[in-house]
Amino acid sequence: xxxxxxxxMRAGKLQGASDVPASYLKKVAYSAVIDExxxxxxxxxxxxxxxxxxxxxxxxxxxxxxxTALGNAMEKCMQRLQDDRRQALTLHLLGYxxxxxxxxxxxxxxxxxxxxxxxxxxxxxxLLALGLSP
Amino acid sequence: MSPQQEELEKLxxxxxxxxxxxxxxxxxxxxxxxxxxxxxxxxxxxLEIVDHVAKCxxxxxxWQIALDVxxxxxxxxxxxxxxxxxxxxxxxLAVGLVTYFVIPVDQGTPQYREGVDxxxxxxxxxxxLPRDRFVxxxxxxxxxxxxxxxxxxxxxxxxxxxSDIVATELVIPGSMLANVKAGDQLxxxxxxRLPDGRRAxxxxxxxxxx
Numbered sequence: 383x384x385x386x387x388x389x390x391m392r393a394g395k396l397q398g399a400s401d402v403p404a405s406y407l408k409k410v411a412y413s414a415v416i417d418e419x420x421x422x423x424x425x426x427x428x429x430x431x432x433x434x435x436x437x438x439x440x441x442x443x444x445x446x447x448x449x450t451a452l453g454n455a456m457e458k459c460m461q462r463l464q465d466d467r468r469q470a471l472t473l474h475l476l477g478y479x480x481x482x483x484x485x486x487x488x489x490x491x492x493x494x495x496x497x498x499x500x501x502x503x504x505x506x507x508x509l510l511a512l513g514l515s516p
Numbered sequence: 517m518s519p520q521q522e523e524l525e526k527l528x529x530x531x532x533x534x535x536x537x538x539x540x541x542x543x544x545x546x547x548x549x550x551x552x553x554x555x556x557x558x559x560x561x562x563l564e565i566v567d568h569v570a571k572c573x574x575x576x577x578x579w580q581i582a583l584d585v586x587x588x589x590x591x592x593x594x595x596x597x598x599x600x601x602x603x604x605x606x607x608x609l610a611v612g613l614v615t616y617f618v619i620p621v622d623q624g625t626p627q628y629r630e631g632v633d634x635x636x637x638x639x640x641x642x643x644x645l646p647r648d649r650f651v652x653x654x655x656x657x658x659x660x661x662x663x664x665x666x667x668x669x670x671x672x673x674x675x676x677x678x679s680d681i682v683a684t685e686l687v688i689p690g691s692m693l694a695n696v697k698a699g700d701q702l703x704x705x706x707x708x709r710l711p712d713g714r715r716a717x718x719x720x721x722x723x724x725x726x
Binding site for chain 2: 405408409411412413415416417419420423447449450452453454456457460461465468469471472473474475476477482485486487488505516
């Protein structure tokens with residue numbers, strides 16, 4: 383958060399609040415937060431050996447998320463799709479509706495819909511072959 | 517919800533929950549991700565980033581955060597998935613704090629996001645809970661309402677995603693908080709499924725583990 387502020391100062395945009403468009407603030411804050419999340423994820427966990435109770439640790443771990451296994455399989459299956467189908471499905475999974483997928487792919491709505499439906503069908507088949515069902 | 521919508525919800529949730537690998541090539545920078553999510557980058561680069569997102573869980577989450585904070589802007593309208601609350605929470609906090617520094621705000625006036633359903637649950641707990649009695653509570657909806665609760669760490673790691681709760685409280689077992697240090701903040705949100713089928717999600721609340 384402080385980083386966002388610093389970035390704004392560096393950008394020379396803090397002379398008056400009215401000079402700073404909300405969209406600019408959003409993007410700066412977003413970039414700072416994503417950079418910070420990435421930085422934290424890159425840091426190795428610092429746990430000293432004396433703090434780790436080997437006997438107790440496995441029992442205290444939260445149960446595995448069942449969604450994760452399905453998600454991992456989906457990623458593998460999606461890498462087998464043709465580029466345009468994979469791109470359409472990726473956008474669809476991100477929440478883009480048909481017209482927006484078309485706009486992002488710069489194709490017509492019918493083609494975007496076909497790409498999405500075919501990729502979904504292929505994804506289902508692939509998941510079933512792996513013993514998973516969506 | 518239709519079976520197709522349910523399937524899409526399930527797939528989207530699973531896709532976002534997939535394991536994160538550090539084996540990827542260079543990630544696109546945050547600003548580029550934001551622009552790609554907005555549909556503003558030129559097509560070839562935009563699709564390169566979409567391809568990267570398809571194989572990178574970390575950037576999938578980053579893209580989702582961009583959408584949640586409004587990257588869709590005026591060009592692209594995207595269906596918002598309510599379970600992305602944890603991802604959005606940090607950015608909402610960031611935007612809030614930046615705004616706090618930049619724009620003078622009346623200290624006594626609470627600031628709320630717009631568009632929250634009046635039937636959305638409201639937190640009934642304080643800002644800190646003891647680890648051994650970590651009970652989330654919220655206001656009740658109309659009779660017949662069920663609830664879904666999502667809890668994540670401040671680093672956005674999901675701890676719990678439980679649905680079909682009938683009561684207006686949920687006990688979080690200590691084992692689930694085993695990796696949470698005293699003083700750490702957690703994000704939580706409750707979504708009501710109303711008797712008429714509508715859903716109403718609460719604000720995202722922050723609670724500290726004692």
